Every structure is written in C-alpha cells, then in structure tokens.
Amino acid sequence: xxxxxxxxxxxxxxxxxxxxxxxxxxxxxxxxxxxxxxxxxxxxxxxxxxxxxxxxxxxxxxxxxxxxxxxxxxxxxxxxxxxxxxxxxxxxxxxxxxxxxxxxxxxxxxxxxxxxxxxxxxxxxxxxxxxxxxxxxxxxxxxxxxxxxxxxxxxxxxxxxxxxxxxxxxxxxxxxxxxxxxxxxxxxxxxxxxxxxxxxxxxxxxxxxxxxxxxxxxxxxxxxxxxxxxxxxxxxxxxxxxxxxxxxxxxxxxxxxxxxxxxxxxxxxxxxxxxxxxxxxxxxxxxxxxxxxxxxxxxxxx
Numbered sequence: 001x002x003x004x005x006x007x008x009x010x011x012x013x014x015x016x017x018x019x020x021x022x023x024x025x026x027x028x029x030x031x032x033x034x035x036x037x038x039x040x041x042x043x044x045x046x047x048x049x050x051x052x053x054x055x056x057x058x059x060x061x062x063x064x065x066x067x068x069x070x071x072x073x074x075x076x077x078x079x080x081x082x083x084x085x086x087x088x089x090x091x092x093x094x095x096x097x098x099x100x101x102x103x104x105x106x107x108x109x110x111x112x113x114x115x116x117x118x119x120x121x122x123x124x125x126x127x128x129x130x131x132x133x134x135x136x137x138x139x140x141x142x143x144x145x146x147x148x149x150x151x152x153x154x155x156x157x158x159x160x161x162x163x164x165x166x167x168x169x170x171x172x173x174x175x176x177x178x179x180x181x182x183x184x185x186x187x188x189x190x191x192x193x194x195x196x197x198x199x200x201x202x203x204x205x206x207x208x209x210x211x212x213x214x215x216x217x218x219x220x221x222x223x224x225x226x227x228x229x230x231x232x233x234x235x236x237x238x239x240x241x242x243x244x245x246x247x248x249x250x251x252x253x254x255x256x257x258x259x260x261x262x263x264x265x266x267x268x269x270x271x272x273x274x275x276x277x278x279x280x281x282x283x284x285x286x287x288x289x290x291x292x293x294x295x296x297x298x299x300x301x302x
Contacts, residue, residue, distance in 0.1 A: 002166030003078050004187045006143020007194075008068035008119060009050065009100075010210055013057035016254035017041050020054050023253060027226035028212075028261055029133030029219065033125065036099045045137035045212065047124045049101045051144045052210075060255030060295075062206035064107070065147060066117045067165075072104060078118050078165065079106050085164045092117070111160050112151035113202050133222055138213040138265070142190040148182075148208035150199030150296035158183055158196050167194060170268065171243055171276045181277075184243060189267040191244035199296050208296050209250065209258035213265050217247060220263050227251045233292055239285020240264075242278045250286075256295025 014020055017039070024030040024043050033050035035042035042050035055063065069075050082089050092105045103121035110116050129136075139145075151157045161167040167185035170192050174181050184192035197208050214220055224238060235258045236250035248262025 002168070002187050003069045003074040004067045004118070004165055004167065004193075005070060006068055006141070006188050006190070007066070007145060007147060008122065009048070009053065009064075009066040009144060010062070010147065011053040011055065011064040011066065012205075012207075012255070013059060013061050013063050014054050014255055015056070015058065015060060017054060017056055019254045022230055023227070023232060023251070023259070024052070024054075026132060027230055027232065028223050028251075028259065029131040029135045029214070031129050031131045035101070044125065044129060045144065046129065046139045047126060048122055048139075049125045051139070059204055061204040062115065064115045064117045065149075066100075066105075066119055068122070068143065069118055069120050071120050075104060075106060075118060075120050081164050081166075082106075082108055085160065087111075087160075111156040112149060112153050114149055114151075114206055133214075133219055135219040136215040138215060138263075142188050142267075143193055145210060145212040146190065146193045146195065147210055148195040148197055149206070150197050150202075150208050152199055152202055154180075154196060154198045161185055161194060161196065168270070169275045170273070171278060173243075173278045173281065186268060189269075191266055191268055197296075201296075201300060203300060205255045205257050205295050207257040208294060209260050210253075211246070211248070211260035211262065213246070214261065214263045217263050220247065220249070220261060223261050224249050235288065235291040237285050237287040239282040239287070241282050241286070242280055243276075248286075250291075252292055256298070258294070 030043040033042035033044035041054040043052040045051045101123040102119040105119035170184045170186040172181040185194045233252040245266040246262040250258040
C-alpha cells in the first residue's frame with residue numbers, strides 16, 4: 001500500500017515568467033500565491049500557499065515533483081523503501097523545507113532522472129482564494145492534479161513507482177502501433193496522479209503535461225476563450241477522455257510542455273477497479289492536428 005497521498009506541488013524553472021503570468025493567472029484562473037523568491041511566480045489553487053512554483057532561470061525544466069505523505073512516519077517509510085531500492089536519498093535541511101512551506105521533505109531522483117521531493121505538513125494560507133475566473137479547483141484529498149513524465153528508461157521507471165512507491169496501475173494505452181504503452185498510475189480516487197510515457201530522450205524539460213481540474217464546465221469554457229484571445233497555442237481542442245472521463249483542452253505552456261485544463265474527472269472506487277487498456281484517447285474531441293511538437297519528443301538541439 002502506498003504512503004503517497006497525492007501530487008502536492010510542481011516546481012519549474014522558466015525563461016518566461018511574464019508569459020506564464022498571462023497564461024496561468026489571466027487565462028486559466030490561478031491565483032497568485034507567495035514564496036521565498038521575489039522574482040518567482042507562485043500560483044495558488046486552494047489553501048496551500050502555492051501548488052505551482054515558476055522560478056526564473058536560463059532554461060525551461062522541471063526542478064521538482066512534490067508528492068505528499070501523511071506525516072513523519074510515512075515519510076520515513078518512503079525513505080526506507082527508496083534506499084532499499086538502491087537510490088540515494090537526501091534530507092532537506094530545515095531551512096530548505098521552510099522555503100518549500102513544508103515541515104520536512106526528502107529528495108531523490110527516479111530511474112528516469114526526474115527530481116522527486118516527498119514531504120508532509122504543508123503550510124496553509126487561509127485568506128480567500130480570489131481568481132479572475134471566480135473558479136474553484138478540484139484538489140483536496142485528490143491532490144493538485146496529475147503529471148505525465150517522459151522517459152527512455154520506461155520499464156525501470158514504471159517498476160519503481162509501482163513496486164517501490166506503491167502507486168496503483170490504473171490502465172494503459174498502446175502507442176505507435178506496437179506493444180509500447182503509456183501507463184497510468186493512481187494513489188487516491190483521482191483516476192491517475194501520474195502517467196509514464198515512453199520518450200526518445202531524457203533531460204529538459206522533463207514533462208509532457210500537467211493536468212489541473214476546475215469545478216465546472218463553464219470555467220473550462222471561459223479559460224479556453226481566454227487562451228485563444230491571448231494567442232496561446234492550443235495543443236488539443238476540447239474533448240472527453242475515455243479513461244478518466246475528463247472534459248479538457250490542452251494549451252502549450254512556455255517551455256515546450258502542455259497544461260491540461262479540465263473538469264468532471266471520474267473518481268475511482270478501488271474496491272471494484274480492475275486495470276484496463278483503452279483503445280482511443282477520447283470519446284470525442286481532443287483534436288491534436290494543430291499541436292506543435294512537444295519538447296520531450298523533439299531531439300535535443302532542434
């Protein structure tokens with residue numbers, strides 16, 4: 001059984017802070033949060049001080065994927081499991097943990113080289129969440145949303161998340177006409193908090209997409225209008241997925257990866273769930289024909 005309760009936060013380095021502000025706050029309805037870097041952009045979705053941190057730098061890359069556990073005992077159990085798997089684990093210092101607005105955290109790299117942080121006791125901000133879309137994000141016990149990670153080291157990465165961290169398989173989809181599959185993994189009632197995707201190379205940006213869920217379809221529609229008005233590249237039109245039933249669109253974020261913005265995601269009852277393989281990404285919509293190439297699938301230097 002996994003100790004991981006959900007996706008807690010995502011920390012990203014970017015060369016495009018101003019464009020991110022226009023995308024996240026003005027278009028998608030995130031609220032501005034708070035954090036230690038005065039030049040960073042910290043985005044709120046709920047009572048957490050931030051869920052998405054965007055920090056200035058000379059390249060676009062994922063700095064950390066933060067997974068949440070219940071308490072110090074769960075954190076110790078995760079550390080023990082990861083070390084037994086032969087992966088080096090480091091404690092964040094009290095100062096480093098305070099900068100993340102958590103009580104304590106550990107850090108390590110998964111077999112794909114992704115920087116992972118596991119933490120407990122996030123600091124809360126109890127001030128009202130005020131967004132430009134007057135929306136509510138679906139977080140709480142199901143976490144921030146989900147991430148899709150690319151890796152050329154697919155099997156080892158998949159085995160690590162399932163066998164070491166205890167993620168639960170939640171189905172798959174074949175890609176490329178062969179036996180290669182994207183695999184979906186859950187830790188709570190959200191259909192998947194993580195997906196592992198075969199990719200031709202590792203390295204920056206280290207992400208295929210981040211999904212966040214809004215409270216209702218009208219919010220998604222208004223966000224879609226906003227990104228079109230502001231000239232952002234639409235990677236996929238509105239559609240409904242077959243596995244998690246999410247009604248969503250995908251917008252290209254600065255850095256070459258996507259943000260999936262959706263609503264109406266299903267909740268999994270683990271008592272009855274069995275792994276499945278979908279044969280179509282969506283029931284309708286999700287037209288990718290106008291999508292620019294994702295950085296995770298583009299040869300480095302091109």
